[in-house]
Amino acid sequence: xxxxxxxxxxxxxxxxxxxxxxxxxxxxxxxxxxxxxxxxxxxxxxxxxxxxxxxxxxxxxxxxxxxxxxxxxxxxxxxxxxxxxxxxxxxxxxxxxxxxxxxxxxxxxxxxxxxxxxxxxxxxxxxxxxxxxxxxxxxxxxxxxxxxxxxxxxxxxxxxxxxxxxxxxxxxxxxxxxxxxxxxxxxxxxxxxxxxxxxxxxxxxxxxxxxxxxxxxxxxxxxxxxxxxxxxxxxxxxxxxxxxxxxxxxxx
Ligand code: PGA
Numbered sequence: 001x002x003x004x005x006x007x008x009x010x011x012x013x014x015x016x017x018x019x020x021x022x023x024x025x026x027x028x029x030x031x032x033x034x035x036x037x038x039x040x041x042x043x044x045x046x047x048x049x050x051x052x053x054x055x056x057x058x059x060x061x062x063x064x065x066x067x068x069x070x071x072x073x074x075x076x077x078x079x080x081x082x083x084x085x086x087x088x089x090x091x092x093x094x095x096x097x098x099x100x101x102x103x104x105x106x107x108x109x110x111x112x113x114x115x116x117x118x119x120x121x122x123x124x125x126x127x128x129x130x131x132x133x134x135x136x137x138x139x140x141x142x143x144x145x146x147x148x149x150x151x152x153x154x155x156x157x158x159x160x161x162x163x164x165x166x167x168x169x170x171x172x173x174x175x176x177x178x179x180x181x182x183x184x185x186x187x188x189x190x191x192x193x194x195x196x197x198x199x200x201x202x203x204x205x206x207x208x209x210x211x212x213x214x215x216x217x218x219x220x221x222x223x224x225x226x227x228x229x230x231x232x233x234x235x236x237x238x239x240x241x242x243x244x245x246x247x248x249x250x251x252x
Contacts, residue, residue, distance in 0.1 A: 004036040004208070009096070011064070029241060030248045041063065041064045061089045063092040067081070114163070129168040166211075167209060167211055209230050
Protein backbone atom coordinates (compact mmCIF):
# COMPACT_ATOMS: atom_id res chain seq x y z
CA UNK A 1 0.00 0.00 0.00
CA UNK A 2 1.38 3.38 -1.00
CA UNK A 3 0.56 6.16 1.45
CA UNK A 4 -0.74 9.16 -0.51
CA UNK A 5 0.99 12.53 -0.25
CA UNK A 6 -0.88 15.81 -0.52
CA UNK A 7 1.57 18.68 -0.85
CA UNK A 8 0.94 22.41 -1.05
CA UNK A 9 3.42 24.52 -3.02
CA UNK A 10 3.12 28.13 -1.93
CA UNK A 11 5.55 29.37 -4.59
CA UNK A 12 6.57 33.05 -4.13
CA UNK A 13 3.55 33.89 -2.00
CA UNK A 14 3.09 34.84 1.66
CA UNK A 15 5.04 37.01 4.08
CA UNK A 16 5.95 35.25 7.34
CA UNK A 17 2.85 36.37 9.26
CA UNK A 18 0.50 35.13 6.53
CA UNK A 19 2.42 31.86 6.17
CA UNK A 20 2.13 31.20 9.90
CA UNK A 21 -1.56 32.14 9.96
CA UNK A 22 -2.30 29.77 7.06
CA UNK A 23 -0.28 26.94 8.61
CA UNK A 24 -1.99 27.35 11.98
CA UNK A 25 -5.41 27.46 10.34
CA UNK A 26 -4.58 24.30 8.40
CA UNK A 27 -3.31 22.31 11.38
CA UNK A 28 -6.66 21.46 13.05
CA UNK A 29 -8.43 21.03 9.70
CA UNK A 30 -6.13 18.16 8.71
CA UNK A 31 -5.35 16.77 12.17
CA UNK A 32 -7.30 13.58 11.43
CA UNK A 33 -5.87 13.02 7.97
CA UNK A 34 -4.08 9.78 8.77
CA UNK A 35 -4.70 8.46 5.28
CA UNK A 36 -1.96 10.64 3.77
CA UNK A 37 1.19 12.64 4.37
CA UNK A 38 0.37 16.34 4.44
CA UNK A 39 3.00 18.89 3.57
CA UNK A 40 3.38 22.52 2.70
CA UNK A 41 6.24 24.28 0.96
CA UNK A 42 6.45 27.90 2.15
CA UNK A 43 8.99 30.35 0.70
CA UNK A 44 12.46 29.99 2.25
CA UNK A 45 11.97 33.00 4.53
CA UNK A 46 9.01 31.39 6.30
CA UNK A 47 10.23 27.78 6.62
CA UNK A 48 11.77 28.04 10.07
CA UNK A 49 8.88 29.89 11.69
CA UNK A 50 6.23 27.71 10.06
CA UNK A 51 8.08 24.48 10.93
CA UNK A 52 8.47 25.58 14.56
CA UNK A 53 4.79 26.39 14.83
CA UNK A 54 3.80 23.05 13.27
CA UNK A 55 5.99 20.95 15.54
CA UNK A 56 4.12 17.97 16.93
CA UNK A 57 1.44 18.17 14.23
CA UNK A 58 1.01 15.90 11.21
CA UNK A 59 1.82 18.72 8.76
CA UNK A 60 5.36 18.50 7.37
CA UNK A 61 7.36 21.25 5.73
CA UNK A 62 9.16 21.20 2.39
CA UNK A 63 11.61 23.50 0.65
CA UNK A 64 10.61 24.57 -2.87
CA UNK A 65 14.15 24.17 -4.19
CA UNK A 66 17.74 23.78 -2.98
CA UNK A 67 21.24 24.49 -4.20
CA UNK A 68 23.15 22.01 -6.37
CA UNK A 69 26.04 22.51 -3.93
CA UNK A 70 26.26 20.53 -0.72
CA UNK A 71 29.34 22.24 0.70
CA UNK A 72 28.71 25.58 2.35
CA UNK A 73 30.61 28.27 0.51
CA UNK A 74 30.63 31.30 -1.71
CA UNK A 75 27.32 30.78 -3.55
CA UNK A 76 25.44 34.03 -3.15
CA UNK A 77 21.70 33.58 -3.10
CA UNK A 78 21.76 29.80 -2.76
CA UNK A 79 20.25 27.72 0.04
CA UNK A 80 21.89 24.38 0.84
CA UNK A 81 19.77 21.29 1.43
CA UNK A 82 21.09 20.82 4.96
CA UNK A 83 20.07 24.43 5.71
CA UNK A 84 16.51 23.47 4.79
CA UNK A 85 16.75 20.48 7.07
CA UNK A 86 18.17 22.66 9.82
CA UNK A 87 15.26 25.10 9.41
CA UNK A 88 12.77 22.27 9.92
CA UNK A 89 12.02 20.99 6.42
CA UNK A 90 11.92 17.25 5.80
CA UNK A 91 11.16 17.36 2.06
CA UNK A 92 12.43 19.37 -0.89
CA UNK A 93 10.87 19.95 -4.31
CA UNK A 94 13.34 19.88 -7.19
CA UNK A 95 12.90 20.45 -10.93
CA UNK A 96 9.59 22.31 -10.76
CA UNK A 97 8.64 23.40 -14.28
CA UNK A 98 8.90 27.05 -13.24
CA UNK A 99 12.54 26.43 -12.31
CA UNK A 100 13.11 24.60 -15.59
CA UNK A 101 11.34 27.20 -17.74
CA UNK A 102 12.12 30.50 -16.01
CA UNK A 103 15.57 29.65 -14.65
CA UNK A 104 16.81 27.28 -17.34
CA UNK A 105 17.36 24.30 -15.06
CA UNK A 106 18.46 21.18 -16.92
CA UNK A 107 18.04 17.52 -15.99
CA UNK A 108 21.70 17.43 -14.95
CA UNK A 109 21.15 20.36 -12.62
CA UNK A 110 17.95 18.87 -11.21
CA UNK A 111 19.73 15.55 -10.67
CA UNK A 112 22.43 17.29 -8.60
CA UNK A 113 19.75 18.94 -6.49
CA UNK A 114 18.04 15.59 -5.96
CA UNK A 115 21.30 14.01 -4.86
CA UNK A 116 22.25 16.76 -2.41
CA UNK A 117 18.70 16.77 -1.05
CA UNK A 118 18.88 13.04 -0.37
CA UNK A 119 22.35 13.33 1.13
CA UNK A 120 21.01 15.94 3.56
CA UNK A 121 18.37 13.46 4.70
CA UNK A 122 15.44 15.06 2.89
CA UNK A 123 12.75 13.27 0.93
CA UNK A 124 12.93 14.60 -2.63
CA UNK A 125 9.92 15.47 -4.77
CA UNK A 126 11.14 15.42 -8.36
CA UNK A 127 8.85 17.27 -10.78
CA UNK A 128 8.49 16.25 -14.39
CA UNK A 129 6.01 17.14 -17.12
CA UNK A 130 5.60 18.14 -20.75
CA UNK A 131 4.50 21.38 -22.42
CA UNK A 132 1.34 21.61 -24.51
CA UNK A 133 3.44 21.78 -27.65
CA UNK A 134 5.24 18.57 -26.71
CA UNK A 135 1.95 16.82 -25.94
CA UNK A 136 0.41 17.93 -29.20
CA UNK A 137 3.57 16.91 -31.02
CA UNK A 138 3.21 13.38 -29.63
CA UNK A 139 6.44 13.46 -27.63
CA UNK A 140 5.06 13.81 -24.08
CA UNK A 141 6.20 10.33 -23.03
CA UNK A 142 9.65 10.83 -24.48
CA UNK A 143 10.06 14.12 -22.59
CA UNK A 144 8.78 12.71 -19.30
CA UNK A 145 10.93 9.61 -19.62
CA UNK A 146 14.03 11.73 -20.27
CA UNK A 147 13.30 13.98 -17.27
CA UNK A 148 12.74 10.94 -15.06
CA UNK A 149 15.86 9.12 -16.15
CA UNK A 150 18.01 12.27 -16.07
CA UNK A 151 16.67 13.39 -12.71
CA UNK A 152 17.30 10.01 -11.06
CA UNK A 153 20.75 9.34 -12.50
CA UNK A 154 23.23 7.67 -10.11
CA UNK A 155 20.80 7.25 -7.24
CA UNK A 156 21.20 4.16 -5.09
CA UNK A 157 18.41 1.68 -4.40
CA UNK A 158 17.94 3.06 -0.89
CA UNK A 159 17.84 6.64 -2.26
CA UNK A 160 14.90 5.65 -4.43
CA UNK A 161 12.73 5.00 -1.39
CA UNK A 162 13.07 8.69 -0.50
CA UNK A 163 12.05 9.87 -3.97
CA UNK A 164 8.56 11.05 -4.83
CA UNK A 165 7.68 11.94 -8.41
CA UNK A 166 5.29 14.78 -9.24
CA UNK A 167 3.89 14.59 -12.74
CA UNK A 168 2.85 18.12 -13.61
CA UNK A 169 1.89 18.73 -17.22
CA UNK A 170 2.93 22.34 -17.82
CA UNK A 171 -0.26 23.10 -19.72
CA UNK A 172 -2.25 22.34 -16.56
CA UNK A 173 -0.25 24.45 -14.09
CA UNK A 174 -2.06 27.58 -12.97
CA UNK A 175 -4.29 27.44 -16.04
CA UNK A 176 -7.42 25.91 -14.51
CA UNK A 177 -7.03 23.22 -17.17
CA UNK A 178 -6.56 19.94 -15.28
CA UNK A 179 -5.54 16.74 -16.97
CA UNK A 180 -8.48 14.35 -16.91
CA UNK A 181 -8.14 11.49 -14.43
CA UNK A 182 -7.60 9.20 -17.44
CA UNK A 183 -4.81 11.37 -18.86
CA UNK A 184 -3.15 11.48 -15.44
CA UNK A 185 -3.51 7.72 -14.97
CA UNK A 186 -2.05 7.01 -18.40
CA UNK A 187 1.09 9.06 -17.75
CA UNK A 188 1.48 7.85 -14.16
CA UNK A 189 1.33 4.24 -15.31
CA UNK A 190 3.94 5.05 -17.95
CA UNK A 191 6.21 6.68 -15.32
CA UNK A 192 5.91 3.64 -13.07
CA UNK A 193 6.75 1.35 -15.99
CA UNK A 194 9.84 3.35 -16.94
CA UNK A 195 10.92 3.42 -13.30
CA UNK A 196 10.47 -0.36 -13.01
CA UNK A 197 12.56 -0.94 -16.14
CA UNK A 198 15.35 1.36 -14.94
CA UNK A 199 15.33 0.21 -11.33
CA UNK A 200 13.16 -2.63 -10.06
CA UNK A 201 9.55 -3.76 -9.91
CA UNK A 202 9.44 -3.65 -6.09
CA UNK A 203 10.80 -0.10 -5.90
CA UNK A 204 8.42 0.99 -8.68
CA UNK A 205 5.60 -0.57 -6.67
CA UNK A 206 6.54 1.60 -3.69
CA UNK A 207 7.06 4.82 -5.69
CA UNK A 208 4.56 7.59 -4.95
CA UNK A 209 3.60 9.52 -8.07
CA UNK A 210 1.74 12.76 -7.42
CA UNK A 211 -0.31 14.65 -9.96
CA UNK A 212 -0.01 18.44 -10.17
CA UNK A 213 -1.73 21.05 -12.30
CA UNK A 214 -4.88 22.92 -11.22
CA UNK A 215 -5.83 20.41 -8.54
CA UNK A 216 -8.91 21.69 -6.72
CA UNK A 217 -11.41 20.32 -4.15
CA UNK A 218 -13.78 19.36 -6.98
CA UNK A 219 -11.32 17.32 -9.06
CA UNK A 220 -9.13 15.65 -6.40
CA UNK A 221 -11.46 12.71 -5.78
CA UNK A 222 -11.55 11.68 -9.45
CA UNK A 223 -7.77 11.91 -9.67
CA UNK A 224 -7.20 9.94 -6.45
CA UNK A 225 -9.44 7.12 -7.70
CA UNK A 226 -6.84 6.30 -10.34
CA UNK A 227 -4.63 3.31 -9.52
CA UNK A 228 -1.35 5.08 -10.15
CA UNK A 229 -2.19 8.50 -8.72
CA UNK A 230 -0.71 8.59 -5.22
CA UNK A 231 -1.39 12.16 -4.26
CA UNK A 232 -1.19 15.72 -5.47
CA UNK A 233 1.12 18.70 -5.64
CA UNK A 234 -1.16 21.69 -5.29
CA UNK A 235 -0.26 25.29 -6.13
CA UNK A 236 -2.98 27.95 -6.17
CA UNK A 237 -5.51 25.92 -4.19
CA UNK A 238 -3.05 25.37 -1.33
CA UNK A 239 -2.76 29.06 -0.45
CA UNK A 240 -5.95 29.09 1.55
CA UNK A 241 -6.21 26.67 4.52
CA UNK A 242 -9.88 25.68 4.07
CA UNK A 243 -9.50 24.91 0.36
CA UNK A 244 -6.29 22.96 0.86
CA UNK A 245 -7.85 21.04 3.76
CA UNK A 246 -10.74 20.03 1.50
CA UNK A 247 -8.22 18.59 -0.94
CA UNK A 248 -6.36 16.75 1.85
CA UNK A 249 -9.67 15.37 3.14
CA UNK A 250 -10.86 14.24 -0.28
CA UNK A 251 -13.71 11.78 -0.53
CA UNK A 252 -12.34 8.29 0.00
P1 PGA B 1 -1.41 24.87 -9.64
O1 PGA B 1 0.19 24.66 -9.46
O2 PGA B 1 -2.08 23.91 -8.70
O3 PGA B 1 -1.64 26.32 -9.28
O4 PGA B 1 -1.73 24.57 -11.06
C1 PGA B 1 0.73 23.39 -9.31
C2 PGA B 1 2.23 23.48 -9.18
O5 PGA B 1 2.85 24.33 -9.84
O6 PGA B 1 2.84 22.72 -8.41
